[in-house]
Amino acid sequence: MVSLASYLIISLILFVVGLVVMIARKNIVAILLGIELILNAAALNFVAYSRYATNNLDGHIFSLFIIVVAAAEAAVGLAIVIRFFQIKETIHIDEATQLRN
């Protein structure tokens, strides 16, 4: 019953939900949540293929590095969010117009 396809379907659902969150939400922290969902979908795919398609552990290594990169991205992204809130007093994405023109 549990096969590669079931993990791929879960990963697909996670990816699509993360994409919807990134596009539809207007809160910058919510957009970062969507990015985390997409990164987790990719890492889950790596581990699933490592278990079902190959016999080595390279997929595990890849997903560990994805977790490291996600931690770095969350730290920098949240620092930018806090700095943006200090300047604009809001974290609505439509207020970020400093780079226009």
Place this chain on the structure above:
Amino acid sequence: MFLQFLFLCSAALTVGCAIAVAVTKNIMHSCIFLLGTLIGIAGLYATLGADFVAVTQIMVYVGGIVILMLFAVMLTGGKDFVSRAQNLLGLAPSMGNKWTFALGGFVGVVFILTNVKLLMSVFQTIPAKSFGNEYPSTVNEIGHLLIKDHVLAFELSSVLLLGALVGAAIIARPRKQ
């Protein structure tokens, strides 16, 4: 049998909480649902035999990134995020309603099952075959791979983390006007 049960629980928790992240209006609740999603993904890693990745997922994501997100939400939120839910027993204020307790209990069940799967080799009295644990621990092999085949990426990731920490501290520091 145990693996299928753990897979079903983890998949339901992952997909349900991911959809809840998308549809919940309150950003604080979205962060909490993301925590459920990440614990469900750790359970999926456990069913795939990736015990080290599952433990890292729980430690880094659930213990680090979600807490960081919650701090950012609280620092940038304001007064809109106060919970007004009725409590279950009428004992303490702001304890959440029965759905909160149901979701928390489900997350706890998945977390305990994941830990049981990861620690199965430690439970000497239980025969390992009954849990479907045909894979040995991957920690040894991952350690060898990290310092043999992937040593350049390993060192570069440490430089990346250092740069990210310094950059985050510089960006978010208070400035005099």
